[in-house]
Amino acid sequence: MPWDRNQMAERAAQELEDGMYVNLGIGIPTLVANYVGDKDITLQSENGMLGMGPFPFEGEEDPDLINAGKQTITELNRTSYFDSAMSFAMIRGGKIAAAILGAMEVAENGDLANWMIPGKLVKGMGGAMDLVAGVEKVVVVMDHTNKAGEPKLLKECTLPLTGTGVVDRIITDLGVLDVVEGGLKIVETAPGVTEDEIREKTEATIV
Amino acid sequence: MPWDRNQMAERAAQELEDGMYVNLGIGIPTLVANYVGDKDITLQSENGMLGMGPFPFEGEEDPDLINAGKQTITELNRTSYFDSAMSFAMIRGGKIAAAILGAMEVAENGDLANWMIPGKLVKGMGGAMDLVAGVEKVVVVMDHTNKAGEPKLLKECTLPLTGTGVVDRIITDLGVLDVVEGGLKIVETAPGVTEDEIREKTEATIV
Amino acid sequence: MQKVYESATAALDGLLRDDMLIAAGGFGLCGIPELLIDAVVDSGVKNLTVASNNAGVDGFGLGKLLDTRQIKKMMSSYVGENAEFMRQYLSGELELEFNPQGTLAERMRAGGAGIAGFYTKTGYGTQIGEGKEVKTFPTGPDGQEEHYILEEGIFADLSIVKAWKADDTGNLVFRKTARNFNPPAAMCGKVCVVEVEEIVPRGSLDPDHIHLPGIYVHRIIQGEHEKRIEKVTTRKREEA
């Protein structure tokens, strides 16, 4: 049975190691925070915070304390605040060990498209381009296919790119794939999912 | 009679207007602070401070509080501290209204040489190149001639430059000159000094 | 030198003109210069280019300046929260220059720091890099050449910024994530006007705790802020 959203997030959490500074994107990546367990992980919010805490208790929301998804959050005893220039200095400068992001398409060479569908609603890339350009390890969490059942892991992306050759690992509802020389390599399958099923639902070269 | 060091500093202080943020170089420029009177002047020290106060009382020196000349100083109630990158961001970004600096040579086009005598002791430019490149108004305070009586206001500098076309006004022991189209213009003479004497002791074109 | 003004309108007096470039602080609705935006609306100035990470929401923040059609062009990284923005953009009434968020912040800082341009990897090989100069630098782990694109500093005519506290010399302190784009936006303006929740006496801010020195601040007002929250998210006490 393919993984559900929470199982994908739980699997993604295994990518994180003690001591890492990590940026989590919006959507399923946000759920990863629920599964880090005892690991000493510091979450960065690119609007200017290291050490992001959980949502506040009702009535304790602070309009001056939000995350990059504009949600009210709280601070921890390790928290620091800084401005947007400093925030992206550390992102661009390679100080964030891992980013876990959503994606619309990933190509077999690690190209990523996750910010724009031409002709449809155009919202913008926010911090995604900076993150994929600067962060050491980029992990993508996404559905393996679109709603029509068509592959989202492609030979080449069809949508405007967020970055070229930036993805290291892909976690889908069907399994875990790494971007390697020559294409994607299946690292793990979800319970009951076969490598053949993954191959069938993937356009990218599986090596 | 030509101005002495303190009179030159006093004259230079007239260049400063209420509300200005100002950087003073080492030597005579430092003395300018003694003559600002009631004007609301904020002194920048490029090692990371705005609002430089006077020397501390004996016994109250703080090793963490020095100026760009490495002298112990004090803070004021308007003081802020910042790092060297921010300090030169404001200098390079044109936020400092005026810099008052010493000089070895000034050319008639505003070229300035004040950091190096080849073959002699080489100390370095410190923040001088950034200051002259970024600050709105650059005022030079210097002796009109060297110890041998030779002009230091030249057609062209002979020493390595600190900046090209950067000097706005020159205050010497003999008077005040502006860098204008075509050369230097005498704005003021020290008491008892004639324009002819200045012309005679100046190699640069006087217009 | 008197930096403190009575009202947002008084503080903007003489600074506004059509076709100007304004840099605005804030992220989403957090730390936005609410009062100054209202005063810009009231002034009726038009054909503005606004550099701001977001464009507010419908009817609040920069959304107000979109409703009145005073904005010609936005320089932003994310504009997904504003339906009127989308309508004007898709109908061609509004120009939009997308900037990656970090590039936008760095471009503002650069303008305020006298840096005319800088090389970043962000956006190389994407639409954002199209038409921009590409250069390689040997910054790879083993000295390999990597591709960078040239981004230029933003030199704004005016900065509008929200801080938490100021003293009367303009030294600023921000609070939590409301700091965000406010310091870089403040730095890049020829003139910078700041609204704060409280103006405190000189000497009451610790000089080591000042986030932006007063040299970057030309005019200050104090006022009441709505500080609207875009997405209230909470947890129940029993979850604790």
Add this chain to the structure above:
Amino acid sequence: MQKVYESATAALDGLLRDDMLIAAGGFGLCGIPELLIDAVVDSGVKNLTVASNNAGVDGFGLGKLLDTRQIKKMMSSYVGENAEFMRQYLSGELELEFNPQGTLAERMRAGGAGIAGFYTKTGYGTQIGEGKEVKTFPTGPDGQEEHYILEEGIFADLSIVKAWKADDTGNLVFRKTARNFNPPAAMCGKVCVVEVEEIVPRGSLDPDHIHLPGIYVHRIIQGEHEKRIEKVTTRKREEA
């Protein structure tokens, strides 16, 4: 993750090698990493390139590493306080790359911010600009083209830095003008080791008062500092 180490020697263990590039904080003798410099001396590592605004004084600060001939090259803006430096430089034993002070600070910050290069007016038309790319940008008051030179980010192998306080996650607070080059120097190192006067418990630093977030800090030691003053200048009480 354990960032706190017992001693400077322990904190540098495994990080030092010949021919490496070290970025050091401090201005003059103010805010210099005294203890880490001593440990580098003890290590005997050699052929170092050191990016630091100054080179210490004879027998103190980086002057110690000059006395032991462990430094091959300095990247500095001002080296006037050190006779041994001058002797080695004039005799050709030591390389010296002069950087304008603001260029040096910005090059360090750039390296730590993933900016491979930037354009500055500083040094254009001087020796410093020789051999560097020149580009014009329309940044003059009326849009005139102005000349800029390309300066590259500094990407150091190791940063050695002095702060006032740290918590055990590496969040740093500096004191007065001892901040100076320490944050940019810290930013540009692959690994950053920091010495502080006091390590405080997590949660005792206000998150709004942290000058450099712990993400830039890999190892920390606490120790006693001499904090030598280079030029004691005072005024008499009766002058007040």
